[in-house]
Amino acid sequence: NAGVTQTPKFRVLKTGQSMTLLCAQDMNHEYMYWYRQDPGMGLRLIHYSVGEGTTAKGEVPDGYNVSRLKKQNFLLGLESAAPSQTSVYFCASTTDRFRAEAFFGQGTRLTVV
Amino acid sequence: KQEVTQIPAALSVPEGENLVLNCSFTDSAIYNLQWFRQDPGKGLTSLLLIQSSQREQTSGRLNASLDKSSGRSTLYIAASQPGDSATYLCAVVVSNTGNQFYFGTGTSLTVIP
Numbered sequence: 001n002a003g004v005t006q007t008p009k010f011r012v013l014k015t016g017q018s019m020t021l022l023c024a025q026d027m028n029h030e031y032m033y034w035y036r037q038d039p040g041m042g043l044r045l046i047h048y049s050v051g052e053g054t055t056a057k058g059e060v061p062d063g064y065n066v067s068r069l070k071k072q073n074f075l076l077g078l079e080s081a082a083p084s085q086t087s088v089y090f091c092a093s094t095t096d097r098f099r100a101e102a103f104f105g106q107g108t109r110l111t112v113v
Numbered sequence: 114k115q116e117v118t119q120i121p122a123a124l125s126v127p128e129g130e131n132l133v134l135n136c137s138f139t140d141s142a143i144y145n146l147q148w149f150r151q152d153p154g155k156g157l158t159s160l161l162l163i164q165s166s167q168r169e170q171t172s173g174r175l176n177a178s179l180d181k182s183s184g185r186s187t188l189y190i191a192a193s194q195p196g197d198s199a200t201y202l203c204a205v206v207v208s209n210t211g212n213q214f215y216f217g218t219g220t221s222l223t224v225i226p
Contacts, residue, residue: 041218042117042216042217042218042219043216045213045214048213058213059213090157092157092214097144098145099144099164101147101162102147102204103159104157104158104159106155106156107155109154
């Protein structure tokens with residue numbers, strides 16, 4: 001059981017480049033989330049999805065877009081990367097946001113130079 | 114907005130000691146509280162999930178308590194071991210914004226052999 005898998009694990013981008021982070025879960029979870037983790041600030045929600053074909057903004061959505069075309073996959077896109085987007089990105093999923101535990105991926109460490 | 118605070122930010126104890134990690138939150142209208150463990154460079158691993166109607170949860174040497182009315186949770190670790198060294202994060206799901214986990218910034222625990 002793979003759980004939540006993030007691809008890639010590391011990436012270095014130049015300012016202005018674009019990229020897509022992939023999150024895949026094999027637990028048939030409805031709810032999926034993208035967080036970023038920065039020193040001293042904890043984890044902050046970027047975007048989330050409550051089911052296939054749905055997406056919604058979180059706390060810090062600017063500069064990011066997402067898509068959930070398949071239930072098992074949640075993609076996070078950076079259209080024009082900026083140094084402020086240097087961070088560690090985590091994907092999470094859960095079957096029930098009120099009653100069930102959340103499962104996290106291993107993270108993607110992104111550096112924008 | 115829900116604010117989650119974890120004190121202390123860092124803790125160092127000798128092996129075998131019992132210890133308590135603290136988590137406080139400002140909005141008591143929560144659905145649940147979850148404790149996570151994060152090892153350096155890794156993702157988050159769920160340790161314990163406490164529903165708002167529960168007072169505590171136990172798993173092995175770990176015991177988490179919840180006092181919703183006072184906005185506090187504690188994670189008790191018995192007979193600490195060097196393998197317990199990690200950062201411990203708490204997160205809450207709030208009733209009126211149930212799609213988001215609000216995270217504390219964590220307590221970095223070092224258990225000295």
